[in-house]
Amino acid sequence: MRVALCQITSTAVPSENLSLVRDAVARAAADGASVAVFPEATMACFGTSLGPLAEPLDGPWASAVASVAEEHGVLVVAGMFTPAPDGRVHNTLLATGRGQHLGYDKIHLFDAFRFAESKTVAPGSDLAIVSVDDVTLGLANCYDVRFPELFTRLADRGATVVLMGASWGVGPGKREQWELLVRARALDSTSWLVAAGQADPTTSGRSAHPKAPTGIGYSMVASPSGEAVASLGAGPDVLVVELDLSLVEKVRESIPVLANRRL
Template sequence: MRVALCQITATEDPGANLAEVQSSVARAAAEGASVVLFPEATMARFGVPLGPIAEPLDGPWATAVRGIAADHDVLVLAGMFTPAPDGRVYNTQLITGRGQHLGYDKIHLFDAFGFEESKTVAPGHSPVTVPLDGTVLGVATCYDIRFPALFTALADQGAAVILLGASWGAGEGKLAQWELLVRARALDSTCWVLACGQADPHVPDPKAPTGIGYSTVADPLGRVHAQAGPDPDMLVVDVDTELVAHTRRTIPVLANRRL
C-alpha cells in the first residue's frame, strides 16, 4: 500500500485549502499513492472561530474533497470541522473515496498546555476503521496519540495501519514528544502509524497549535521509517503490511495482554 502524507500549512480560508488538497492529491496520485493523508485542521487552521466554517459531511467542502478523491481513485483523509448538536463543532477527520465517505470525530480533546479545545469542540465517542484493498485502516487525530488504549482498540478492530492527522502545538520538548509518541503507539498496537502534521508556519509565539511539521512514519517495531522536516513537504511511503503479521508473531503484545 502506497500512502502520501501531505504536510501543508493550512490558512484560515477553506477555499484556498481546498485548492491545496486538489493539487496535492493530483501529485500524490501521480506518484502511485492509493491513500492521501492530510493534517488535522486542513479545512482551516486553528486560531480562527470554528463555528462559522463548520459544515456537515454532505456540505460543499467535504463534497468537493469527495470529488477530488473520485477523480484520482484514491482514499483521502483530511481534517475538517462539522457542527455538533450542542453548538460546538466536532474536530472531524474526513475519510472519503474508494467507496467511503465518513468521518472520525476526535475523541481526546486538547485541554492541555494552556489550551482548552473542549470550549469550542465536542468530543467524539467511537473509534473508526475502514477497509481498503484487504487492509484495515484505523484513524486518529493529534492529541489521541497520547492515549495508548485507542491504538490498541483500533488494532483489536483489525487495523494494521493507523493514519493520524495533527496540528501539533509548538513548545519546549514537543518535537521529541511527537516522535516518541508516534513510535510508542506503533509498538503498543504493532501497527504502522503514519502521522501527518501541519507544517511549521514559523510564527513567533503562536497563540494556537498551528503545527511544527516533522510528519513521521513508524513501523510496527517502532522504527522511524520516514520523516519530514518542518516545512511543507510530501512523504510517499510504501507500507509493508506483511511486517505487521510478522511482528505480531514475534512480539505478540496484543495477545499477551492481561489487563
Template structure:
C-alpha cells in the same frame, strides 16, 4: 500499500484550503499513492472562529474532497470541522474515495480534546465517542487525530478491530520538548499495537498565535516494530511511503504484546 503524507500549511479560508487539497492529492496520485493523508484542521487552521465555518459531512467542502478523491482514484483523509451541539463543532476526519469493491466513506470525530499547554479545545469543540476504521482494498486502517496519540487505548482499539495501520492527522502545538514528544509518542503507539503509524502534521508556519496549535511538521511513518521508516523536516513537503501488510504479522510473531495482554487484571 503506498500512502502519501501531505505536510502542508492551511489558512483560515476553507475554499483556498480545498484547492490545496486538490493540488497535493494530484501530486500524490501521480506518485502512485493509494491513500493520501492530510493534517488535522485542513479545512481551516486553528485560531480561526470554527463555528461559522463548520459544515456537515454532506456539505460543499466534504463534497469537494469526495470529488478530488474520485477524480484521482485515491482515498483522501482530511481534517475538517462539522457542526455540533451548544454552538461548538466536532474536530472531524473525513475519509473518502473509491474502493476495490465499494466506496470508502467514513468519518471520525476526535475523542480526546486538547485541553493542555494553555489551550482549551473543549471550549469550542465537542468530543467524539466512537473509534473508526476504514478498509482500503482489503487493508484495514484506523483513524486518529493529534492529541489522541497520547492515549494508547484508541490505538489498541484499532488493532482489535483488525487494523494493520493507523492514520494520525495532527496540528501539533509548538513549544519546548514538543518535537521530542511527538516522535516518541508516535513510535510508542506503533510499539503498543504492532501496527504501522502514518503520522502527518501541519508544516511549521513560523510565528504562531500564542498557545493555538499550528504545526511543527516532522511527519513520519513508523513500522510495527517502532522504527522510523521515513520522515520529514519542518517545511511543507509530500512524503510517499509504503505500508507492508505482511510485516505486521511477522512482528507479532516476535513481539506478542496484544496476545500477552491481561485484561482480566485491569477490570
C-alpha cells in the same frame, strides 16, 4: 500499499485549503499512492473562529474533497470541522474515496499546555475504521496519540495501519514528544502509523499563533516495531512511502503484546 504524507500549512480560508488538497492529492496519486493523509485542521487552521466554518459531511467542502479523491482514485484523509449538537463543533477527520465517505470525531480533546480545545469542540465517542484493497485502516487525530488504548482498540478491530492527522503545538520538547509518541503508539498496537502534521507556518512566511496549535511539521511513518522509517522536515511537502503490510504479522508473532494483554 503506498501512502502519502501530505504536510501543508492551512490558512483560515477553506477554499484556499481545498486548493492545497487538490495539488497534494495529484502529486500523491502521480507517485502511485492509494492513500493520502492530510493534517488535522486541513479545512481551516486553529486560531480561527470554527463555528461559522463548520459543515456536515455532505456539505460543500467535504463533497469537494470527495470529488478530488474520486478523480484520482485514492482514499483522502483530512481534518475538518463539523457541527455538534450542543453548539460547539466536532474536530472531524474526514475519510473519503474508494467508495467510502465518513468522519471520525476526535475523542481526546487538547485541554493541555494552557489550551482548552473543549471550549469550542465537543468530543466524539466512537472509533472509526476504513478499508483500502482489503486492508483495514484505523483513524486517529492528534492528541489521541497520547492515549495508547485507542490504538490497541483499533488493532482489536482489525487495523494493521493507523492514519493520523495532527496540528501539533510548538514548544520546548514538543518535537521530541511527537516523534516519541508516534513511534510508541505504532509499537503498542504493532501497526503501521502514518502521521501527517501541519507544517510549521513560519516556513511559509506566516507567524505561528501565540496560543493555538498550528503545527511544527515532521510528519512521519512508524513501523509496527516502532521504527521511524520515513519523515519530513518542518516545511510543506508530500512524501509517498511504501508500507510492507506483511511486517505487521511478523512483528505480532514476535512481539505478541496484543495477545498477551491481561487488562
